Amino acid sequence: MALRGVDALVITDRSNITYLTGYTAKSAYVPQAVVISIQQEEPTFILRKMDAPAALHETFMARDKVIGYPEALVGDPDVDGYDAIIDFVIDVGPSNRGVGLEIGGLFAPSAEKFKARLPRARIVDCTGAVTRIRMVKSDLEISRMREAAAITDAGIMRASEIIRAGVREVDAVSEIMKTLVRGANGKPGTWLATPYFITSPRTGAAHITWTEDILRRGSQVNLEIAGVRHGYTAPMSRTFSIGRPSDRLRRVHEAQMAGLQAGLGAVRAGRTCHDVARAIYGTLDKKGIKKESRCGYPIGIDWMEKTASLKEGDLTVLKPNMTFHLHLGNWAIEEDFGYLISESIRVTESGVEVLTSAPRQLFELPSAA
Amino acid sequence: MALRGVDALVITDRSNITYLTGYTAKSAYVPQAVVISIQQEEPTFILRKMDAPAALHETFMARDKVIGYPEALVGDPDVDGYDAIIDFVIDVGPSNRGVGLEIGGLFAPSAEKFKARLPRARIVDCTGAVTRIRMVKSDLEISRMREAAAITDAGIMRASEIIRAGVREVDAVSEIMKTLVRGANGKPGTWLATPYFITSPRTGAAHITWTEDILRRGSQVNLEIAGVRHGYTAPMSRTFSIGRPSDRLRRVHEAQMAGLQAGLGAVRAGRTCHDVARAIYGTLDKKGIKKESRCGYPIGIDWMEKTASLKEGDLTVLKPNMTFHLHLGNWAIEEDFGYLISESIRVTESGVEVLTSAPRQLFELPSAA
Numbered sequence: 055m056a057l058r059g060v061d062a063l064v065i066t067d068r069s070n071i072t073y074l075t076g077y078t079a080k081s082a083y084v085p086q087a088v089v090i091s092i093q094q095e096e097p098t099f100i101l102r103k104m105d106a107p108a109a110l111h112e113t114f115m116a117r118d119k120v121i122g123y124p125e126a127l128v129g130d131p132d133v134d135g136y137d138a139i140i141d142f143v144i145d146v147g148p149s150n151r152g153v154g155l156e157i158g159g160l161f162a163p164s165a166e167k168f169k170a171r172l173p174r175a176r177i178v179d180c181t182g183a184v185t186r187i188r189m190v191k192s193d194l195e196i197s198r199m200r201e202a203a204a205i206t207d208a209g210i211m212r213a214s215e216i217i218r219a220g221v222r223e224v225d226a227v228s229e230i231m232k233t234l235v236r237g238a239n240g241k242p243g244t245w246l247a248t249p250y251f252i253t254s255p256r257t258g259a260a261h262i263t264w265t266e267d268i269l270r271r272g273s274q275v276n277l278e279i280a281g282v283r284h285g286y287t288a289p290m291s292r293t294f295s296i297g298r299p300s301d302r303l304r305r306v307h308e309a310q311m312a313g314l315q316a317g318l319g320a321v322r323a324g325r326t327c328h329d330v331a332r333a334i335y336g337t338l339d340k341k342g343i344k345k346e347s348r349c350g351y352p353i354g355i356d357w358m359e360k361t362a363s364l365k366e367g368d369l370t371v372l373k374p375n376m377t378f379h380l381h382l383g384n385w386a387i388e389e390d391f392g393y394l395i396s397e398s399i400r401v402t403e404s405g406v407e408v409l410t411s412a413p414r415q416l417f418e419l420p421s422a423a
Numbered sequence: 424m425a426l427r428g429v430d431a432l433v434i435t436d437r438s439n440i441t442y443l444t445g446y447t448a449k450s451a452y453v454p455q456a457v458v459i460s461i462q463q464e465e466p467t468f469i470l471r472k473m474d475a476p477a478a479l480h481e482t483f484m485a486r487d488k489v490i491g492y493p494e495a496l497v498g499d500p501d502v503d504g505y506d507a508i509i510d511f512v513i514d515v516g517p518s519n520r521g522v523g524l525e526i527g528g529l530f531a532p533s534a535e536k537f538k539a540r541l542p543r544a545r546i547v548d549c550t551g552a553v554t555r556i557r558m559v560k561s562d563l564e565i566s567r568m569r570e571a572a573a574i575t576d577a578g579i580m581r582a583s584e585i586i587r588a589g590v591r592e593v594d595a596v597s598e599i600m601k602t603l604v605r606g607a608n609g610k611p612g613t614w615l616a617t618p619y620f621i622t623s624p625r626t627g628a629a630h631i632t633w634t635e636d637i638l639r640r641g642s643q644v645n646l647e648i649a650g651v652r653h654g655y656t657a658p659m660s661r662t663f664s665i666g667r668p669s670d671r672l673r674r675v676h677e678a679q680m681a682g683l684q685a686g687l688g689a690v691r692a693g694r695t696c697h698d699v700a701r702a703i704y705g706t707l708d709k710k711g712i713k714k715e716s717r718c719g720y721p722i723g724i725d726w727m728e729k730t731a732s733l734k735e736g737d738l739t740v741l742k743p744n745m746t747f748h749l750h751l752g753n754w755a756i757e758e759d760f761g762y763l764i765s766e767s768i769r770v771t772e773s774g775v776e777v778l779t780s781a782p783r784q785l786f787e788l789p790s791a792a
Contacts, residue, residue, distance in 0.1 A: 107759070225605065256480050
């Protein structure tokens, strides 16, 4: 904060709030902020009154550092929770100081409101400041992610048991969800990230999910799931074939597997995101496969961190305990054909720890239950 | 558009995109827009390349009206998908025209980018324009919401079977999820809205969910769920008591039931949101119960519509086929004690249709399985 010349920092990104406080309740659809002020020893969490009890239950914060703003600020076209947050900022420090905001994640009218109501303050854009710090995990965070990864693994294995010709997609996916919530090793999922369960002929699409159909012999399922432990995720993708995979699918799988191996081999503290991407694209090129999308992104709280990308030109240097979803997802092979394989990984001094551990294969499943 | 003086309207709100096109894929974490231009007969959907196949699968749009922008625009600090969207706006019309944006839902840097890259255009804030139109549903939309409501009902009834002392919270909630996905009357859930399953002593919190604990005799469960059909939701809340409810809980339940009845009795085309809220607060006051939060909000696509509120002072006039979550949720009774009861409703000429139909009661469940 001193480096950026701010003596109040207003954190509104919901994942950053989780990082700073432990709060995971899903209340970010209305304004809320953790305000860190050099005038005060402890941060203050300002949120909607009906959500304040969740902050008291979930966080370390003292009772007088959790402020529930009145319900009258909800659903009013003229005022909202940001007015309470700005009132607090005005109350705790001089009006002409530097105030740090995560402007990149504020809706335009809210950013304007901060500027209009703090006319003498110097507004400093601190978007990404906390998010970048989150990139290197503590050992405690890593242990949560290992727990999440074990749940993800269990979900993939359950999928391999339940995906069969003749089964309704919703019956398969609801079994997978059940596993993701019941958890693994006595550690339940603490939230459900709804699975992407994408079947032929829609496997070229990245973010749709199941249909009302019945799984068929010859169909392909692209599954992308993530276990969740106290906000932390460990995503993973696998591709399933009901019956013998087509030659096209088998060829793509072999190329993408080679790409994944090359990517894993390139990960090490001191290398860059670019280096990892280069290793993957180079291998795919040799195998005659074009992949246009990036090869992954940092993970942690709430799935994706908006910081680096595993793509060419991203010179972010890898450090121990950075974590990524190393994603060989390739949706655009043809409009109706895509393929997925990915792992959640941790960067180590000497290489990589793969957090997810379900078999790294194209699952070939029996046509009949 | 003519009234607002715009000849290009850029729709970025994900629920409005669903409304206009049928698209429900979960890709709104990167820029996407439906652009309606008076220069063109049909709207154009510009979205990330890996999501374009989903638009072709899910919408009515012609192939040349779905534009997938390059993956290079993802994860780059300097450019993003809005550059592709703005390029399109520039291409299809004169530079000095009126361009409508949903500024209220654009992050501040994105709103700035539109202004900077369209310097001769007159930017018109059209936030809420489409959202307000969505308030009155078509009969087809109502039929989707009835299907969603039937799923919600099934989820509540499953909860009443599975919530027992000695059961893990995650086992109960995963069974409820299974019901919400498998659906009702042969109509599966097309997405899962993760349930709020809030147990003693956290029932004063609105948006946390299950814990790793085991349900206990004497515990209370506040459940808020919604079935989903092709984007449309029908939420509902009920409160469950394992064993005999306390006198406090019973008293609150009776007061809130009376409030709910008063609210339902006040709904009719021509009345206002204020009228409904007044009926509820007046009844609660007589029963000695204070409820600070609003009494509900419009529903449809993606749960909550950001338009009117069932609160005092909101003079929005009710019209036939408006739909609301009439919510007697009262979280702030005490810090560790809240109570929920709610229904999804449709306004009719002469009164109200309650879409949800699970028994309107405080569920008293056996202590033992």
